[in-house]
Amino acid sequence: MPSDAVLIVGGGPGGLEAAATVVDLGGRVVLVEKHEKLGGTPIHENYAALTPHFESAEEGMQRMIDRVVGNPNADVRTQVTVASQEGSAGDFRVTLSDGSVVEAGAVVIATGFQHFDPGRETQMYGYYEFPDVIALQDLEAMLKDHNVVRPSNGEKPKRLCFIQCVGSRDRRIGNEYCSKVCCGIASKEAIEVRQQNPDCQVFIFYIDMRMYGYWENQIYWPAQEQHKVQYVKGIITEILPKDGRLLVRGEDTTMGRPMEVPMDIVVLSVGMEPSKGTRDMAGIFEIPQNKYGFIETAAPPLDTVTTAKEGVFVCGAAIGPADLEDTISSAGAAASKAVALVRRTAAAGAPA
Amino acid sequence: MPSDAVLIVGGGPGGLEAAATVVDLGGRVVLVEKHEKLGGTPIHENYAALTPHFESAEEGMQRMIDRVVGNPNADVRTQVTVASQEGSAGDFRVTLSDGSVVEAGAVVIATGFQHFDPGRETQMYGYYEFPDVIALQDLEAMLKDHNVVRPSNGEKPKRLCFIQCVGSRDRRIGNEYCSKVCCGIASKEAIEVRQQNPDCQVFIFYIDMRMYGYWENQIYWPAQEQHKVQYVKGIITEILPKDGRLLVRGEDTTMGRPMEVPMDIVVLSVGMEPSKGTRDMAGIFEIPQNKYGFIETAAPPLDTVTTAKEGVFVCGAAIGPADLEDTISSAGAAASKAVALVRRTAAAGAPA
Numbered sequence: 174m175p176s177d178a179v180l181i182v183g184g185g186p187g188g189l190e191a192a193a194t195v196v197d198l199g200g201r202v203v204l205v206e207k208h209e210k211l212g213g214t215p216i217h218e219n220y221a222a223l224t225p226h227f228e229s230a231e232e233g234m235q236r237m238i239d240r241v242v243g244n245p246n247a248d249v250r251t252q253v254t255v256a257s258q259e260g261s262a263g264d265f266r267v268t269l270s271d272g273s274v275v276e277a278g279a280v281v282i283a284t285g286f287q288h289f290d291p292g293r294e295t296q297m298y299g300y301y302e303f304p305d306v307i308a309l310q311d312l313e314a315m316l317k318d319h320n321v322v323r324p325s326n327g328e329k330p331k332r333l334c335f336i337q338c339v340g341s342r343d344r345r346i347g348n349e350y351c352s353k354v355c356c357g358i359a360s361k362e363a364i365e366v367r368q369q370n371p372d373c374q375v376f377i378f379y380i381d382m383r384m385y386g387y388w389e390n391q392i393y394w395p396a397q398e399q400h401k402v403q404y405v406k407g408i409i410t411e412i413l414p415k416d417g418r419l420l421v422r423g424e425d426t427t428m429g430r431p432m433e434v435p436m437d438i439v440v441l442s443v444g445m446e447p448s449k450g451t452r453d454m455a456g457i458f459e460i461p462q463n464k465y466g467f468i469e470t471a472a473p474p475l476d477t478v479t480t481a482k483e484g485v486f487v488c489g490a491a492i493g494p495a496d497l498e499d500t501i502s503s504a505g506a507a508a509s510k511a512v513a514l515v516r517r518t519a520a521a522g523a524p525a
Numbered sequence: 526m527p528s529d530a531v532l533i534v535g536g537g538p539g540g541l542e543a544a545a546t547v548v549d550l551g552g553r554v555v556l557v558e559k560h561e562k563l564g565g566t567p568i569h570e571n572y573a574a575l576t577p578h579f580e581s582a583e584e585g586m587q588r589m590i591d592r593v594v595g596n597p598n599a600d601v602r603t604q605v606t607v608a609s610q611e612g613s614a615g616d617f618r619v620t621l622s623d624g625s626v627v628e629a630g631a632v633v634i635a636t637g638f639q640h641f642d643p644g645r646e647t648q649m650y651g652y653y654e655f656p657d658v659i660a661l662q663d664l665e666a667m668l669k670d671h672n673v674v675r676p677s678n679g680e681k682p683k684r685l686c687f688i689q690c691v692g693s694r695d696r697r698i699g700n701e702y703c704s705k706v707c708c709g710i711a712s713k714e715a716i717e718v719r720q721q722n723p724d725c726q727v728f729i730f731y732i733d734m735r736m737y738g739y740w741e742n743q744i745y746w747p748a749q750e751q752h753k754v755q756y757v758k759g760i761i762t763e764i765l766p767k768d769g770r771l772l773v774r775g776e777d778t779t780m781g782r783p784m785e786v787p788m789d790i791v792v793l794s795v796g797m798e799p800s801k802g803t804r805d806m807a808g809i810f811e812i813p814q815n816k817y818g819f820i821e822t823a824a825p826p827l828d829t830v831t832t833a834k835e836g837v838f839v840c841g842a843a844i845g846p847a848d849l850e851d852t853i854s855s856a857g858a859a860a861s862k863a864v865a866l867v868r869r870t871a872a873a874g875a876p877a
Contacts, residue, residue, distance in 0.1 A: 385705040
């Protein structure tokens with residue numbers, strides 16, 4: 174029998190926006206989240222502030238959670254995952270990891286991304302070797318605690334740099350795509366480091382600064398003009414320990430000369446890869462993935478959220494690299510298509 | 526008395542997606558478009574193919590039009606604009622330029638952008654002076670006709686270049702923002718020129734190539750590897766006529782040396798500015814605009830479409846630089862919020 178519920182898989186920004194949209198439209202939602210807490214990557218990876226407006230990640234995500242939790246039409250289930258499914262559009266029966274079964278007319282997959290692991294395949298830049306080589310999300314957690322220090326000795330850094338495109342734009346590791354947000358996130362974190370540690374010089378080594386749209390005027394110009402973040406177009410080839418610091422070696426491509434600069438902390442701007450949940454959902458719902466493992470939409474750019482599996486929609490970084498605005502917009506779009514499908518199915522199945 | 530209709534202003538990709546979403550959700554829509562034809566900028570500016578998948582713009586937009594026109598719940602009015610409005614959320618009364626009045630519970634503004642006029646303020650790069658200096662949309666029209674020739678003499682070009690960031694990232698002309706899509710559009714057009722005129726060399730002079738997300742692997746790599754488009758990081762300072770061709774002068778910033786290259790056609794990659802319709806709607810609906818004239822959303826990045834005026838939502842490039850996927854997603858999100866508001870208002874106003 175057709176179900177009027179929409180199943181949403183994932184309780185991060187995309188899943189919460191999708192859930193809020195469904196209940197706003199008068200629908201009924203079951204939201205499934207594998208963690209104990211809702212909020213997704215901004216919460217589980219301890220983000221400090223959201224890009225580009227520096228709102229507290231906890232406050233922003235709490236506002237989204239409050240739109241869903243407690244709503245009589247929202248059945249929120251945490252610490253549980255989707256184990257299997259059967260049925261079809263209008264009438265899915267989805268079994269969860271706790272053995273319970275959810276009936277849903279449509280599904281929105283909002284399982285997002287995971288950060289590229291800089292230890293994968295190669296010991297790229299010594300992430301697991303040198304304690305003062307960290308990743309974007311490690312610095313987020315330090316910024317949240319207002320405690321940006323060298324992990325090796327607890328001292329405040331005097332020089333910190335970001336290396337862009339770690340795990341992105343890289344054929345060798347199989348990720349040819351650009352992860353879209355790392356230029357903006359690194360620049361935002363660079364500003365925060367300069368605010369919290371004004372004595373620390375901050376450098377960003379980049380190939381292209383992809384500060385698209387308003388990020389240019391919201392983040393990139395202020396980073397340079399107000400916060401004196403130093404952008405260097407260059408390629409970093411290796412990081413070596415030397416005299417208790419890190420020696421960053423590469424080429425300054427604008428100056429056309431080799432460079433060797435000492436740093437106290439090196440931050441790897443790791444890219445996005447599909448999360449385990451995204452890969453799992455593609456398998457369970459039998460939806461095509463692209464060669465990178467993200468879920469394919471059927472007809473971009475004029476349909477951004479419909480998959481090849483009727484009744485299953487996708488949003489946010491489960492589709493590919495996405496910023497928060499991309500995720501929120503596609504979540505609203507996916508939820509509205511799910512509600513429309515459920516409504517159509519119910520109308521078709523109603524007694525004459 | 527509350528109205529259950531949603532007024533959509535603008536019949537381009539955003540307006541059509543918003544309209545289709547409202548009717549899919551069982552709502553009623555009035556769509557107002559100033560031109561005779563629906564389809565928006567891709568149709569009125571004679572786009573050849575859509576970015577990034579090279580689908581025919583006419584076919585893609587016709588598919589969107591077919592989802593709306595003829596639907597009994599969609600009242601489509603062309604060659605008409607919004608003249609004034611009164612009322613408030615749930616109960617707007619909007620007067621059109623033909624004197625008719627539309628009652629609507631909510632409004633979605635989808636009035637988009639216009640191309641930066643390279644003649645504005647300065648005779649930048651000789652757009653109005655030299656016939657072989659054209660803009661992105663001029664080349665689109667030539668590509669659509671499969672007739673890329675020098676406007677000055679009708680001959681096929683042997684060397685063609687794009688100059689990026691014309692009217693973007695430029696404090697002097699007041700547009701500090703990046704227009705987001707011009708790197709992708711120029712690269713797409715570069716590929717099409719190479720396909721239609723294989724004997725023509727194609728160059729792109731850029732500051733940063735902002736081929737974010739999948740555009741990197743979908744367009745940027747193929748442009749270089751399969752189609753031999755030549756990307757040069759450089760700054761162009763002037764264009765001069767010389768020996769019947771155009772002499773492009775500037776600095777190759779990677780090589781660190783001045784350059785002077787002859788070209789047959791120079792394409793200015795003009796950025797996005799708010800359309801007249803976007804500026805007019807901001808005024809008529811009393812919605813705050815940012816300093817560039819685009820319509821401000823109230824709470825980005827976690828709400829991408831709600832304006833400060835209750836009951837009025839905005840999508841696509843009326844908010845700021847947006848690619849087609851941004852526009853389609855935000856249109857779906859805006860339409861769902863509009864339908865939810867109309868539904869809430871109707872429920873509140875219903876007899877007990």
